[in-house]
Amino acid sequence: MNLGFLNFYNAVLGVQQQRASLLANNIANADTPGYKAVDVPFESALSSQISDPTSADSAPEYRANVTVALDANDVSLDSERVEAASNGEQMIGAATFLKQSTADLITALRPNPSGN
Amino acid sequence: MSGNIYTIAGSALDAQDARMSAIASNLANVDSIAAPGQTPYRAHEVVFEAAPVAGDSADDGLGDTNSPALGVQVAGTVLSNAPLKQQHDPASPDADANGNVTGSNVSQVTQMVDLIDSSNTYAASVAVLQEAGRVDQQMLSSFQVT
Numbered sequence: 001m002n003l004g005f006l007n008f009y010n011a012v013l014g015v016q017q018q019r020a021s022l023l024a025n026n027i028a029n030a031d032t033p034g035y036k037a038v039d040v041p042f043e044s045a046l047s048s049q050i051s052d053p054t055s056a057d058s059a060p061e062y063r064a065n066v067t068v069a070l071d072a073n074d075v076s077l078d079s080e081r082v083e084a085a086s087n088g089e090q091m092i093g094a095a096t097f098l099k100q101s102t103a104d105l106i107t108a109l110r111p112n113p114s115g116n
Numbered sequence: 117m118s119g120n121i122y123t124i125a126g127s128a129l130d131a132q133d134a135r136m137s138a139i140a141s142n143l144a145n146v147d148s149i150a151a152p153g154q155t156p157y158r159a160h161e162v163v164f165e166a167a168p169v170a171g172d173s174a175d176d177g178l179g180d181t182n183s184p185a186l187g188v189q190v191a192g193t194v195l196s197n198a199p200l201k202q203q204h205d206p207a208s209p210d211a212d213a214n215g216n217v218t219g220s221n222v223s224q225v226t227q228m229v230d231l232i233d234s235s236n237t238y239a240a241s242v243a244v245l246q247e248a249g250r251v252d253q254q255m256l257s258s259f260q261v262t
Contacts (some may be wrong), residue, residue, distance in 0.1 A: 020251075024121045025166075025245045027127030027186045031135070032164040077240050084244055090249040095258040107149045 009098040011049035015042060016091045018057045023084040026075050033071040037063045037080065127167075127187030128241040134190045135138040135162040135234045139227050146222045151210040157194035157220035159227070164188050196221055 021107035029035040045058035125157035138160040164214040208213030
């Protein structure tokens with residue numbers, strides 16, 4: 001039986017969780033002098049997690065092409081909020097798909113399809 | 117990891133709270149004066165620094181050594197070096213030999229701008245908390261066994 005989808009969603013949710021943490025951190029440090037916003041590129045972080053689920057989280061990278069304020073801080077509050085909201089939606093989406101996949105599996109495992 | 121979002125956003129609320137307290141103190145003292153020989157009020161400026169949140173060491177065994185959860189904390193308070201206000205008022209009992217009264221160096225406009233900035237960041241952190249709560253709730257109901 002191929003349960004590859006479990007590894008896949010494990011990796012997806014792991015990367016999304018790491019991103020959620022980093023984005024919250026960026027917003028928390030929106031007024032910290034010298035702080036640079038960080039994020040992980042979803043695609044490459046996901047592929048490294050899929051190829052080796054036990055590997056450590058991908059190293060965060062600094063954002064490119066951002067405006068740096070006079071206090072050397074480059075956090076854009078608005079874009080971080082948008083990223084955080086869209087990451088949250090993606091987490092809910094991934095969880096919904098995962099639930100559907102496991103529900104199908106459970107249905108298939110039940111001796112009586114009516115569920116008794 | 118995810119549970120740290122609350123700690124991270126919480127640290128931001130704490131830090132902004134300290135900053136807003138300093139701003140309130142500065143605004144309250146905008147018209148404070150000092151008698152000759154006394155120290156006039158100087159504007160307090162809160163300095164932030166990124167710092168690991170409590171309970172999250174760099175290696176907690178979760179394999180996320182590359183991104184220890186950071187939050188923000190107050191590194192300290194510095195007194196503004198802006199020039200003190202001097203007002204010529206020989207009638208005042210606090211006037212010096214030249215008839216000048218020394219006041220605080222608080223700029224009302226700067227403080228109000230700081231306050232708006234601080235409350236924007238505070239609101240963003242509250243939004244992060246709400247978002248994290250909503251996602252957690254959705255996740256829980258997704259995996260509810262029926």
